[in-house]
Amino acid sequence: MTPQRRRHVERWAPWALLLAIIVLWQLICSGFNVSEFIFPSPRAIGEKLVEFRGVIAGHAWRTYWVTMAGFGLAIVVGVLLGFLVGSSRLAYAAFYPLMTAFNALPKAAFVPILVVWFGIGAGPAILTAFLISFFPIMVNIATGLATLEPELEDVLRVLGAKRWDVLVKVGLPRSMPYFYGSLKVAITLAFVGTTVSEMTAANEGIGYLLVSAGSSMQMGLAFAGLFVIGAMAMAMYELFSAIEKHTTAWAHRGSQGE
Numbered sequence: 001m002t003p004q005r006r007r008h009v010e011r012w013a014p015w016a017l018l019l020a021i022i023v024l025w026q027l028i029c030s031g032f033n034v035s036e037f038i039f040p041s042p043r044a045i046g047e048k049l050v051e052f053r054g055v056i057a058g059h060a061w062r063t064y065w066v067t068m069a070g071f072g073l074a075i076v077v078g079v080l081l082g083f084l085v086g087s088s089r090l091a092y093a094a095f096y097p098l099m100t101a102f103n104a105l106p107k108a109a110f111v112p113i114l115v116v117w118f119g120i121g122a123g124p125a126i127l128t129a130f131l132i133s134f135f136p137i138m139v140n141i142a143t144g145l146a147t148l149e150p151e152l153e154d155v156l157r158v159l160g161a162k163r164w165d166v167l168v169k170v171g172l173p174r175s176m177p178y179f180y181g182s183l184k185v186a187i188t189l190a191f192v193g194t195t196v197s198e199m200t201a202a203n204e205g206i207g208y209l210l211v212s213a214g215s216s217m218q219m220g221l222a223f224a225g226l227f228v229i230g231a232m233a234m235a236m237y238e239l240f241s242a243i244e245k246h247t248t249a250w251a252h253r254g255s256q257g258e
Contacts, residue, residue, distance in 0.1 A: 040220040045227060048220040056209070060228045063194055063206040066122050067232075070129025071190040078134040078182070082141025086175075087167050092146055103135040108196050115201040125197040125205065132193035133186035140182035144175025180244035187236045191229055 022042045028034070029041035036044045049056065085095045107128055114124035148171050157166070198207025206225045213222035 037217055037219055040223050044220040045223045048218070048224040049227070052221055052224065056206075056224060056228060059204055059206050059209045059225070060232065062122075062204050063191070063198065063229070064232055066125045066198075066205065067129050067187075067190045067194040069122075070126040070194065071133055071187055073126070073130045074134035074137060074186060074190065075183070077130070078137025078186070079141055079179075081134075082138040082175075083145065083167075083172075085138065086142035086145025086171070089146075092142065096142070099135060099138065107132045107193055108200075111197050111200045114197075120201045120203065122202075124201045125194045125207075128197040129190040129193040133190040136182040136186045136189070137179070140178035141175050144178040145171045148174060176248045177244070180240055180248060183240045184237050184244075187240065188233045191233045195229060 026042050029039065029044075034041070040048075081095070081099075085091050085099075110131060111124055111128055114127050118124055118127070145167060148166070194205070195207040195210070198205035199211050200207075202208045206229050209225045210222050213219070213225065
């Protein structure tokens with residue numbers, strides 16, 4: 001198989017798999033006559049998407065901008081902390097264990113506390129999205145800087161480069177593949193954080209829609225909301241993948257020709 005044909009196959013493979021899953025899902029629901037109140041079929045979900053398209057669009061927009069606000073904050077804080085942790089061995093030894101312990105805490109447990117502090121609304125959702133998504137960004141930036149080859153750093157020092165020059169001109173560019181990899185993970189987590197917060201402390205958004213649909217036994221509408229969340233997360237993932245390929249092509253040269 002030629003490299004061009006392989007890339008073409010790889011581009012369409014996820015869509016082919018998704019189509020196969022949907023067809024199998026529909027066949028199972030139709031063949032076993034599964035009740036839509038228990039497990040709705042793709043056709044039933046599609047009907048709810050069309051029927052409630054206006055309502056779903058409004059809730060989806062709210063979830064999207066709240067997620068982007070928390071995610072943007074996570075990028076700023078994650079990059080700054082990652083640069084601090086990765087640029088100093090002392091900071092790495094001091095911060096990394098504490099950040100790891102913090103990341104192990106269930107972020108859903110913070111939602112009631114955030115509601116007390118900021119009330120019901122966008123505030124808790126933005127902060128929950130931030131709390132759940134900044135850690136991968138910080139870790140990957142710190143890893144990219146901390147794993148800079150000592151030999152390379154020694155050569156740059158001999159050539160007159162200062163520590164700051166090494167970090168900014170070599171360390172940060174070298175960390176870009178790690179950074180984009182973390183963005184693709186963090187954006188999916190940000191949507192999870194927003195949805196969880198909206199299910200507990202909001203009166204709009206996809207999370208609120210899921211709770212409302214579930215309480216009224218509209219499983220098709222609930223699954224439609226889940227579909228929208230997955231679609232938004234996948235779209236953002238593909239966006240960062242495209243940006244990564246155009247800005248860090250040098251990091252993927254070895255795999256492109258395989």
